[in-house]
Amino acid sequence: FYWYFEAEHPSSQEPPLLIWLQGGPGATSMIGLFQELGPFKITQRGLERRKYSWTDTYDVVFIDSPVGTGLHESSYTQPPSLHARDVMCKDQDCVSRDLMAFLGQFYSLYPHLRKRDLYIAGESYGGKYVPSFATAILDENDQREKDQQSLIPLKGIAIGNGLTDPITQVLTHPAQALALGLVDEKQAKVLEGYAIRSAELAQQEKWLTSLEARLTMFDLFANFTGKVNFYDVRKANQPNDWRPMRAWLSRRDVQRALNIPGFGSFLKTPLVALVLLGDIMKPTSFLFPRLLSRMHVLLYQGNYDFRDGVMGNSPWISSLSWPGRQGFANSPRQVWKIGKRVAGYVREYGHLRRVIVLGAGHLVPMDQGEAAQVMITSWMDRVQGKRGRTLS
DSSP: OEEEEOOSSOSSSSOOEEEEEOOTTTBOTHHIIIIIISSEEEETTEEEEOSSOGGGTSEEEEEOOSTTSTTOOOTTBTTBOTTHHHHSOOSHHHHHHHHHHHHHHHHHHOGGGTTSOEEEEEETTHHHHHHHHHHHHHHHHHHTTTOGGGOOOEEEEEEESOOOOHHHHHHHHHHHHHHTTSSOHHHHHHHHHHHHHHHHHHHTTOHHHHHHHHHHHHHHHHHHHTSBOTTOTTOBSOOOOOHHHHHHHTOHHHHHHHTOOSOOOSSBOHHHHHHTGGGTTOOOGGGHHHHHHHSEEEEEEETTOSSSSHHHHHHHHHTOOSTTHHHHHHSOOEEEEETTEEEEEEEEETTEEEEEETTOOSOHHHHOHHHHHHHHHHHHHHHTTOOOOOOO
């Protein structure tokens, strides 16, 4: 399932196309559409306009991926089939192949978009989907090198609060919990034991037992903290409320208008997550040196996200082996303001830009809509060679 929106106020006759991929695995991109960056939001009052939307300036297509996610109708998953595990994606190579097939069909339906500059963005488990999909596009372009007219014009990728290098990210959680005052020293030691075990098992490619240790650590974190929301530590035992979105998408008139069947999970599709269990602890950070040599990369995190936030992403970003590594490390971190308000911090060198967004958790555009819109517009304008709004 996909939902395509044309730019409402484009700055050019041919605005770039941005693909949005949600996380999970198995989370619908309707979260991104209705809760974060689409032109509408769903509240208790119904459908309302969003003040800050990425579709204001860019064409955006929200995709439910992998197959079986959200509103994506599949004969294997709706209703669940005994054979689903055998045919659904178990790794990023498979997910990327399906996305490449989608992109080909999408361009066939909208041939005028084929030459538009393309960007891929996502968050959370998108830290795996986005670089893997981008790498598949590079592979395809390399095969088409002699036919320049057929190249896919991918210009950049953006990842928000991504799970990209689980092995290094899991090791940061105990110290982070202690620094935030959410656990004491003894509890942090307990968390550290499971974090180290998870990392060691992952290094041995024992992916499932590594994941089990990681999940145990998160369960203990919940017990120690009174169920503080690890996607936003400001929220004590307050999960995000998607009930209005679920209710609206469950309406028969809405489903008829969207040409979707009257079934499906609108949040985290359990079967998709189950089939991808063996993929969760596998890193995709090794893809970035090649990506950085061919395109622009934006990595951003909200400062209140415990799960995949600033502290978790810093080690793997710093250790990337690419020509700009030292230059990026030596670049000063700039204070970013919107008006007189400090919106965050920016470090940039070469093709890599990293942004820390203040006042945001795991879902940056939901928590800081204006800042997220300014951030993505500034970055894409820079890639497009425009003199746009700078983050400073």
